Amino acid sequence: MATTFFRTPDLLIMGTGSIKQIGEEAKKLGSSKALIVTDKIIVSTGLLDKVTKSLTDSGISFEINDEIVPEPPFEMLEEIKGKIIDKGFDLFIGIGGGSVLDSTKMLAIMMKNDMDVREMIGTNIIPTRGLPFILAPTTSGTGSEVTFNAIFTDNKTHVKRGIVSPYLLPDVAIVDAELTISMPASVTAATGMDALVHAVESYTAIRSDELNDGIALQAIKLISRSLRKAVYNGNNLKAREDMSMGSLLAGIALANAGVGAVHALAYPLGGKFKVPHGVSNSLLLPYVMKYNVVSEMEKFKEIAIALGENIEGLSTREAAEKAVESLGKLSRDIGIPTSLVEVGVRQEDLKELAAEAIKIERLLGNNPRKLTLKDIEEIYQNALDGGGPK
Ligand SMILES: NC(=O)c1ccc[n+]([C@@H]2O[C@H](COP(=O)([O-])OP(=O)(O)OC[C@H]3O[C@@H](n4cnc5c(N)ncnc54)[C@H](O)[C@@H]3O)[C@@H](O)[C@H]2O)c1
Ligand SMILES: [Fe+2]
Known part of the structure; x- marks a missing residue:
């Protein structure tokens, strides 16, 4: 067996209502003046009330910066850095989706490192x-609370x-399903599929190992049994709890085993077509899996099997193909676009997308099957008109 490494945050706090612990944890970290990093939508949902009460009860003063935007660009980090660097904060608290969490990580790093973020x-x-x-x-998607990655858009x-970097792991991660109840159905669907892609890709990755395999399979089980329910009825707390735990587990597996070609082919869609x-991950998943x-x-x-499919009487190959079919069905059921045309991509864009994707060696090298430029172009071509993998 190859030598592998496994990392998670120093402390993981999980459970419905667990956000109330935040003041105590901030105090244990020696904080007296914290900055809550978030976005305007989160502020408007009232989600911060429990956080601010807990901080106040623990005697910690705080300010709020709500300037994070989805799929954040590097420039945004630099602008915010200028506004907060001299204010004497001793702790950052990120409350939001992956965009907020990734930004919180990098802003924390930028307080102690003068280097250009790029x-x-x-x-x-x-x-x-x-x-x-x-x-x-x-959100129940990125698993950023347990990964040592942060992803930004290069606007140029x-x-x-x-x-x-291991420095991007938080001192404490708090995973409380109640914080996800206000997510609209479309965000629940997209972020939930992202988590499922993390689990599927890390389970089949070159760098997968027994430890991450068990974690990834459990994530697939929890997400596939509850994603439809969470999308169709956002108030279903049990479904939200499964999704929170599923995305957390998928994040741990993603961080340690890595993802592959679905993410590599999805990134150029995020950058160029927003x-x-x-x-983007959910749309490409069935095509790459095929x-x-x-x-x-x-x-x-x-x-x-983890997706709950009945494979009795099927050959290994038939059962494997059932997984691909099942993932496509789930994505369609929750209303995610299934063709590139639906997200604005045209035939003439495919070559440029493939030229970008082939550069992402970190992920392509971790995919269970090697891909040439021609393979990538063919996958994009299949995904262009949709209708499921050919
Ligand atoms: N660090 C990692 O390991 C990792 C992994 C995967 C993706 N990412 C990155 O994370 C970002 C995407 O994060 P995301 O998918 O969580 O979406 P997001 O953070 O961009 O949020 C999407 C939208 O949902 C809103 N929202 C979030 N939570 C809500 C709630 N509870 N109620 C109402 N609205 C809510 C946000 O305000 C935003 O408008 C991308 O930049 C992606 O590249 C990072
Ligand atoms: Fe992802």
Whole structure:
């Protein structure tokens, strides 16, 4: 067995209502003046009330910055840095979806490192730890609260770029399903599919191992049994709890085993066409899986079982193909676009998309089946008109 590494945050607090712990945890981290990093929609939902009460009860003063935007660009980080660097904060608290959590991570790093943030793109380039930070997700998707990645949009090249470093793991992650109840159905669908893609891709990844496999399969089970319910009735707390736990587990597996070609082909769609991360991943998932299935048939059979499919009497290959079909059905049921045309891509864009995707070696190298430029073009071509993988 190859040598592998496994990392998670110092402390993971989980459970409905657990956000009330935040003041106590902030105090344990020695904070007296915290900055809550969030966005305007989160502020309007009233979700911060429990956070601010808990901080006040623990005697911690705080300010709120609500300037994070979805799929955040590097420029936004620089603008916010200028406004907060001299204010004496000793702790950052990120309350929001992946866009807010990723931004909180990097802002914490930028408080202690003068380096240009773009120079930190890549793996293990951040020189030193930043301010302490606590993350609490309000979507059930990215798993950013347990990953050591942060993803931003490069507005010059229209490409999403990743920063990877153990310093991007929070001191404390708090996963409370109640924070996700206010998510609209479309965000629930897209972010939930992102989590499912994390689980499927990390389970079938080259870097997968026994530890992450168990975690990823449990994530697939929880997400597939509850995503439709959470989309159709956002107040279904049990479904929200499954989704919170499922995205957390998927995030742990993603962080440690990595993702593959679905994410690699999805990133250029996010950068150039501004397709939300969950939608681009979900749209491409069945097409990439159709390509991958022959390389990992046993594992795809296990995915079919975790998805709740009846595989009795089927050959391994038939069961594996059932998993691909099942993932496509789930995506359609919750109203996610199933063709590139629906998100504004035209035939003449495919070559440029493929040229961008082939550059993402970090992810393509972790995919169970190798891809050439021609393979990537064919997958995009299949996904252009939709109708399921050909
Ligand atoms: N760090 C990682 O490991 C990792 C992994 C995958 C994706 N990402 C990145 O995360 C970002 C996407 O994050 P996301 O999918 O969570 O979406 P998001 O954070 O962009 O949020 C989407 C929208 O939903 C709103 N929203 C969030 N929670 C809500 C709630 N409870 N109630 C009402 N509205 C709510 C937000 O205000 C926003 O408008 C992308 O930039 C992506 O590249 C990071
Ligand atoms: Fe993702």
